[in-house]
Amino acid sequence: MAGLSLPYQVAAAVSLALIAALACVHLAVVFLHVAPSNTVTKQHGEAVDGWVYPEFEQNWKLFAPNPLQQNIAIQVRAEYTARDGSRSTSDWIDLSAQDGAQIRHNLLPSHIQQNQLRRAWDFYAGSHDTENRPQGPRGRLSESYMRRIVMLRLDRHDLGGRVERIRLRASTRAIEAPEWSHEKIDTRPVHRELPWWTVTAADLPGGVDNDRAATAR
Amino acid sequence: MKPDQDRQLARAVQLITSTALGPYQSAVVRIGFGATWLLFLLRELPHRHDLYGPDGPWSWDMGRELIAGNNAFSVLLWSDSALWFEFVYGVGVLSSLLMMLGWRTRAVSVLFMVGVLSLQNRSIFVGDGGDNVVHLMAVYLVLTRCAQVWSLDARRAARDRGPGPDRAGPVLWTVLGAMLFAGTVVGRVGGETWIFVLFWGLWVAHGLWWAVNRLAPDSEPRTLLDVLANLVHNAALVVIMAEVCLIYATAGWYKIQGSRWQDGTALYYPLKLDYFTPWPELSGLLTSGGVMVMLLTYGTVLVQVAFPFTLFNRRAKNVLLVLMMLEHAAIAVLLGLPFFSLAMIAADAVFLPTGFLVGLGALVVRGLSRLPGGRGARPQGRRGSDEQPRTLVG
Secondary structure, eight states: OTTSOHHHHHHHHHHHHHHHHHHHHHHHHHHHHHSOSOHHHHHHHHHHHHHHTTTTOOOOOTTOSSOOOEEEEEEEEEEEEETTSOEEEOOOEEHHHHHHHHHTTOSSOOHIIIIIHHHHHHHHHHTBOTTOOBOHHHHHHHHHHHHHHHHHHHHHHOOSEEEEEEEEEEEEEEOOOOTTSOOOOOOOOEEEEOOOEEOOGGGOOTTOOHHHHHHTO | OOHHHHHHHHHHHHHHHHOOOOHHHHHHHHHHHHHHHHHHHHHTGGGHHHHHSTTSSSOHHHHHHHHHHHOOOOGGGGOOOHHHHHHHHHHHHHHHHHHHHTSSHHHHHHHHHHHHHHHHHHTGGGOOHHHHHHHHHHHHHHTSOTTSSSSHHHHHHHHOOSOOOOOHHHHHHHHHHHHHHHHHHHTOOOSOHHHHHHHHHHHHHHHHHHHHHHHOTTSHHHHHHHHHHHHHHHHHHHHHHHHHHHHHHHHHHHHHTOHHHHTTOGGGTGGGOGGGOSOHHHHHHHTSOHHHHHHHHHHHHHHHHHHHHHTTSHHHHHHHHHHHHHHHHHHHHHSSOHHHHHHHHHHHGGGSOHHHHHHHHHHHHHHHHHSTTOOOOOOOOOOOGGGOOSSSOO
């Protein structure tokens, strides 16, 4: 830079100032984004969000402040039309247990097994109230997403008939206290049941043919 | 200001304008993230439709509806055709491989970013912390000169001394420019405004760099462009380092507030979660002793909180770096999070000392040359900016 003539030196100096300022502002904003709610974010929260979302979003509260201390299993029962035309209702099918079985002794678990259903439930729970009423468009999207995941899994499960309606429940069971501790923890499962959902064509992801189940087998 | 302070400042300005610092560190980050994303994409190859495809559970219409609200960037929304999806996934795989190898890195790093953002933003509900790190680093790496060493670019630069015509560079530039132009005309580039500006800015800058190198290789405009590239690189490298510190600081400081981290039992719980116990026998063994769990629990918090501060002391920093990499290697197996761990190790690597990296590089080269039929790549030394390849785009 020293060998440059004055106009180029000025250009370089201005660039240096701008680039340094941009880097500092970016880091400051990302810091505010990961920091707890504070005086500055209470006043300028929107500006921070506007800068950070969608591409610089981050959440590093990994297992913090406390790790999850319960296993949440998503289970489904389906009402289907059997081959003879009669309606039957299946038992509860534990989809999370199927995920767990595929993760077991797997060096490279897939996002399909580890994240898809687990995070879809987080999405659902976060966009619905406790009465299972959807909160805004995200709530509606999450229901649709849930149904499509479930139909994909049921397709592989093969109930032997066309699925008409499905019902989900989340079975939450606290992790038992460590044997070396004196804590007492109730590990009986708590169920949150969702209403019955009628399955429509929009709930079938690619490759899932609900009618095939009724005729082919 | 005193004269010696004055001189120090001048020397610092001279350094950051004339040099793209941390050539080995930025290269190892590039290779690490290229490899992480490549392995991830290959692993998910059989599941790619269910994760990101137009007819997957998170359908194309649903993706579009969500992105209409947050304006995230994804070329997958340009079309819902299955062919387009396969093409984008293929470009993702190819760009990760080329990123790792450092082929035309200035252009390929942009493709890499496009690939990462397009897939991740298309289905945000299948990702985890590992995807998040890759996402951020894919953006930051675009701004770095991360192929100064350990890359095909560096090898080519060392080889052709003559001013022979470079074909691949201009072709790549033209093709990518045409695609960008088409996207702009149709109004379909999508994403935030800054992404659009970044793409065009990079394209213009790369064109300028090429032209200046050909027409006026020893001119002041070329020096100015070089200075700009160095400044942007150095700033991006600082941001990458600070980002890693923010990750550990956030992870650590929030843990301190948790009762389970305080009573020393926290580590027991993730090892009992059905979704994170691929090896229940191993997890059971590790959680069988209360003191052991407490030591690991406290150790985890200690290391995460302490790390940013140890940067002021080289030796302490290196010890902690080893500990963190070991912990991530353990997490890869114990919690079944290999890609998250790989991404974190790649991010940590930005703090590895140059001496160690150079040694590691020499070791790899020696290992390669011992392979049957392996010619072994020539070790590539650091190149001063005055002998930057003239033919390279950027």
